[in-house]
Amino acid sequence: MDPPASDLGSWSARRIVRNMFPLLVGLSVIVLWAGLRLEDAEELLAEYGLLAVMVPVMVGMGGNLGAIVSSRLTTRLHLGTTAFDPRDRHLWVNAVATLALAATVFTVLAVGTWIIGLLVGNGMPLGTLLFISLTSGLTLAAIAVVFSVATTYGSYRLGIDPDDTTIPIVTNVVDVFGMLVFLGIARWTLLG
Template sequence: MVVPAGGSLGTWNWKRIVSNMFPLLVVLSIIVLWAGITLEGAEEMLEEFAVLAVMVPTMVDMGGNLGAILSSRLSTRFHLGTTELDPRDRELWADVAAILALAATIFTALAIGAAAIDVIVFGGVIGFGTLLLISLVSGMSVAVIAIVFSFAATYGSYRLGIDPDDTTIPIVTNVVDVFGMVIFIGVSALVLGF
């Protein structure tokens, strides 16, 4: 187990937390601007297919939440000393499978809700099949990215001697938000031929 020079991973020290997090949060804030720029660039498509704009917050938020769930589980296992991120660890694969199953459920429900809103509010501009395709392809792609960044952020923090509880959630949620927005806009544009 790698332990920071000043103590154990479980030691709470606000100076260490601030010194680790402040530069990280500045960099992550700049990265998140990319998502805003991507959204701005898709304004015409979102105006024409307004139901997509309704899907954006859920799409972006759920990807980060999935990553946060996995990061929390991994951080807890590191703190308890029950994992070394061995690819033969069946519990790790069970966690990954659970995240993917949860993603499939959430993004299917998103498509169903969006289709209902599309019919009721917008007169059925996009069909359910198209919304389901956009939601599942985008959502499952975001889930895979959330899994990769959860493992990378948790293991990287652990190896650097930084408490993963301090770093993983901000890293994973911000990075997945950006990728979620880019992927959702890209998949939507591709499927709708925009």
């Protein structure tokens, strides 16, 4: 696949700022909105205090998973070894690896939160914590993979270096979705 006429292979501070400034302003608005949504969950987090322990890890790990996938994908793009083809085995291997990493990390998060609950005397059942953590974490990992591929491909097609756009877009979007998915699944699981 030949890239569109662009300067994908060059580095220019002016070009990076020109591409990133409007993007970062827009993403800041989205993250601000997400922060306001977190206030709506204050009652849920007050009633189930252990969930508050999970929120920062859930949001942070979602962004990290997105950054990992994006970085690997943009590197393959620059090396000319990706085709953005659904039959591309490497895309699927990266997707499965991301889901496996998410399963590991979010299992550890649930177990760690459960142990904290035992230590402070405010426990929740391990099964409930595992369900909330794994369901929201694996959903978040899938969102990270989809947004990573879509953002990398979109940047490439627009002639913008994906290194400049992919990680900021994916981490912000996945952070927002991470919080919303986590709180939605927690609310549905605990409150019905």
